[in-house]
Amino acid sequence: MASRNGPAPATPLDAEIESFFDSAPPLKDSAGIIKKLKEFIEFNSTPHGKGSPRRVVCVTSGGTTVPLEQRCVRFIDNFSSGNRGATSTEYFIKAGYAVIFLYRRGSFQPYCQSLPEDPLLECFECSDDSTIQVHQQHTEAVKRAIRDHHAAVAGGQLLKLPFTTIFEYLQMLQSIAMSMRDLGSHAVFYLAAAVSDFYVPWESMAEHKIQSASGPLDMRLVQVPKMLSALKKEWAPMAFCISFKLETDSKILLEKAEMAREKYRMHMVVANELSTRKEEVTVVTGNERILVCRDKTQADSDVEEPLIELIVSRHSAYVNDSNL
Amino acid sequence: MASRNGPAPATPLDAEIESFFDSAPPLKDSAGIIKKLKEFIEFNSTPHGKGSPRRVVCVTSGGTTVPLEQRCVRFIDNFSSGNRGATSTEYFIKAGYAVIFLYRRGSFQPYCQSLPEDPLLECFECSDDSTIQVHQQHTEAVKRAIRDHHAAVAGGQLLKLPFTTIFEYLQMLQSIAMSMRDLGSHAVFYLAAAVSDFYVPWESMAEHKIQSASGPLDMRLVQVPKMLSALKKEWAPMAFCISFKLETDSKILLEKAEMAREKYRMHMVVANELSTRKEEVTVVTGNERILVCRDKTQADSDVEEPLIELIVSRHSAYVNDSNL
Numbered sequence: 001m002a003s004r005n006g007p008a009p010a011t012p013l014d015a016e017i018e019s020f021f022d023s024a025p026p027l028k029d030s031a032g033i034i035k036k037l038k039e040f041i042e043f044n045s046t047p048h049g050k051g052s053p054r055r056v057v058c059v060t061s062g063g064t065t066v067p068l069e070q071r072c073v074r075f076i077d078n079f080s081s082g083n084r085g086a087t088s089t090e091y092f093i094k095a096g097y098a099v100i101f102l103y104r105r106g107s108f109q110p111y112c113q114s115l116p117e118d119p120l121l122e123c124f125e126c127s128d129d130s131t132i133q134v135h136q137q138h139t140e141a142v143k144r145a146i147r148d149h150h151a152a153v154a155g156g157q158l159l160k161l162p163f164t165t166i167f168e169y170l171q172m173l174q175s176i177a178m179s180m181r182d183l184g185s186h187a188v189f190y191l192a193a194a195v196s197d198f199y200v201p202w203e204s205m206a207e208h209k210i211q212s213a214s215g216p217l218d219m220r221l222v223q224v225p226k227m228l229s230a231l232k233k234e235w236a237p238m239a240f241c242i243s244f245k246l247e248t249d250s251k252i253l254l255e256k257a258e259m260a261r262e263k264y265r266m267h268m269v270v271a272n273e274l275s276t277r278k279e280e281v282t283v284v285t286g287n288e289r290i291l292v293c294r295d296k297t298q299a300d301s302d303v304e305e306p307l308i309e310l311i312v313s314r315h316s317a318y319v320n321d322s323n324l
Numbered sequence: 325m326a327s328r329n330g331p332a333p334a335t336p337l338d339a340e341i342e343s344f345f346d347s348a349p350p351l352k353d354s355a356g357i358i359k360k361l362k363e364f365i366e367f368n369s370t371p372h373g374k375g376s377p378r379r380v381v382c383v384t385s386g387g388t389t390v391p392l393e394q395r396c397v398r399f400i401d402n403f404s405s406g407n408r409g410a411t412s413t414e415y416f417i418k419a420g421y422a423v424i425f426l427y428r429r430g431s432f433q434p435y436c437q438s439l440p441e442d443p444l445l446e447c448f449e450c451s452d453d454s455t456i457q458v459h460q461q462h463t464e465a466v467k468r469a470i471r472d473h474h475a476a477v478a479g480g481q482l483l484k485l486p487f488t489t490i491f492e493y494l495q496m497l498q499s500i501a502m503s504m505r506d507l508g509s510h511a512v513f514y515l516a517a518a519v520s521d522f523y524v525p526w527e528s529m530a531e532h533k534i535q536s537a538s539g540p541l542d543m544r545l546v547q548v549p550k551m552l553s554a555l556k557k558e559w560a561p562m563a564f565c566i567s568f569k570l571e572t573d574s575k576i577l578l579e580k581a582e583m584a585r586e587k588y589r590m591h592m593v594v595a596n597e598l599s600t601r602k603e604e605v606t607v608v609t610g611n612e613r614i615l616v617c618r619d620k621t622q623a624d625s626d627v628e629e630p631l632i633e634l635i636v637s638r639h640s641a642y643v644n645d646s647n648l
Contacts (some may be wrong), residue, residue: 016447023501025327065401068375069572070600071598073402073403073518073570073572073598074401074402074403074520075400075401075403076398076399076400076401077389077398077399077400077625078397078398079397079398079399081475092584105441107441108428109445112444112445118433119325119443119444120436120439120444120447120469120470121433121436121443121469121470121473124417124466124470124473125470126467126471130467130468130471132458132466132467134456142444142448142456143443143454143456145444146445146448146449146456147450147451148452149445150445150450165415188549194397197345198396198540198541212585214543215519215547216522216544216546216547217522217544217545217547218542218543218544218545219542219543219544219545220540220542221541221542221543222539222540222541222542223539223540223541246397248393248395248397251366257545269625274395274397275395294413306521
């Protein structure tokens with residue numbers, strides 16, 4: 001693992017990226033977040049039990065929002081339940097990784113996927129003597145959620161950081177990446193969040209609520225700068241990087257995934273089509289297209305289990321290669 | 325109360341409204357929803373205990389979304405935590421009303437406001453012998469949420485119906501209103517949801533995900549037809565109606581609230597400004613502007629308590645007037 005060199009140097013980002021960060025509303029409690037990251041990474045970089053430090057993966061999950069007004073009433077959102085990121089987090093933890101879970105507020109949480117929509121109100125009841133009890137049918141799911149989730153957090157293997165807007169997401173991703181920089185090839189980015197492609201720059205945003213009195217609404221959104229380049233080039237150049245490509249049109253999916261892999265120099269791009277994404281994905285690497293399917297002979301299997309298995313094995317090979 | 329006359333007649337809506345409903349994707353389980361409504365209203369229209377049937381209020385809560393693509397990846401959302409609607413629901417129930425709670429999935433639920441963001445993971449722990457326990461500090465809040473919520477639902481005083489899109493919201497509001505029609509002046513609409521002003525008509529929507537390759541994105545959204553007119557004129561003409569006006573600019577707030585009241589013939593419009601909405605609101609009626617404030621001498625007071633008290637008293641007067 002690369003030695004610790006203190007904070008990464010201030011880096012020259014493209015003008016476009018720089019202007020995005022300059023104009024973004026400042027992240028709340030940025031210092032607190034950086035402190036948590038530092039402690040988490042330090043804890044996991046020191047040997048545990050059997051001797052070797054943990055690898056660290058940043059899993060991003062859920063969709064980002066784009067405010068349309070500064071005092072935000074309306075915003076554009078990207079659909080994503082966060083199921084992929086939450087489930088993958090469980091498998092990374094099982095494989096011994098420490099996970100920084102950068103998730104959209106309200107999206108799926110690790111260990112909670114088999115619970116109903118509103119677990120508190122649907123799983124519990126209050127008996128006559130005012131004790132709280134779990135409905136029989138949900139007992140196992142509730143226990144698993146509480147026990148495994150707490151074990152991961154309390155054991156220092158899971159750090160959860162919530163975001164809502166594209167501004168929060170990208171500022172936090174930058175802080176995480178720069179904190180993980182010194183982990184070198186032991187760092188992984190698993191970028192499953194659905195990140196907005198378009199945004200309204202903060203300075204050009206209406207201050208007040210857009211008025212609806214006068215006919216149709218015309219909006220011009222500009223492209224969000226592609227931060228994957230900055231992540232790879234500047235923030236954490238040695239990290240093993242996996243990004244995601246979601247399309248609804250299967251005809252253009254693989255081509256777009258290949259293009260993204262090449263353009264941003266990702267190690268892997270996971271291509272998923274909206275309608276089949278829970279059954280199968282195609283992993284695009286430099287010279288392969290690997291179809292990963294869930295085990296259809298098992299009712300409760302998922303595609304994340306074989307996917308994370310593949311990623312862990314490729315990451316191990318990458319770590320070994322980097323050490324040569 | 326008006327006598328039951330069977331289902332309301334098919335009514336001629338404006339062309340604009342008709343075209344909105346015609347082009348909307350069909351509501352899932354529409355028949356199931358109408359059945360639930362029918363049973364709930366019937367149950368509450370028959371005398372209970374002390375003899376008089378319950379009044380019924382439809383409380384709408386949370387924001388609606390506007391899909392930007394048919395196979396929805398991106399959508400425009402309206403910010404609204406649903407706190408107002410959820411808290412108001414509690415006070416309506418306390419005042420003896422039956423509540424149809426039409427809420428955005430994931431928004432605040434009645435009796436749950438004093439819980440942390442993720443109650444299951446933050447309030448509970450699993451002890452060594454694998455029993456689930458509530459953390460001491462959250463015991464009262466959790467008990468209250470589970471007990472009072474269950475009591476309201478089990479007692480047939482609370483019917484919860486979730487929505488996500490503007491299409492679902494307006495179709496469900498129409499079904500609710502037409503189901504409540506025969507309640508006459510005993511029906512109340514408390515329209516606290518943040519409803520999208522603009523939408524992309526379903527037929528003109530991109531089928532697939534909008535591609536980001538080629539420069540900025542220009543979008544044209546058209547106005548959502550004002551359904552309040554249809555509600556008042558066609559769906560439930562005798563109902564007592566309260567709508568909400570939220571602005572970030574206090575200078576135009578009251579004027580806009582007055583205009584809305586007059587245009588849609590609401591009985592009351594609750595005017596709130598984004599930054600002070602938890603402290604005070606102004607209720608605009610035909611000839612008054614009533615400032616309603618929370619009791620600042622009490623730390624845990626809210627503005628909904630005096631607001632619902634005011635509404636209940638005005639509604640009672642309205643019922644009495646209608647019976648003359």
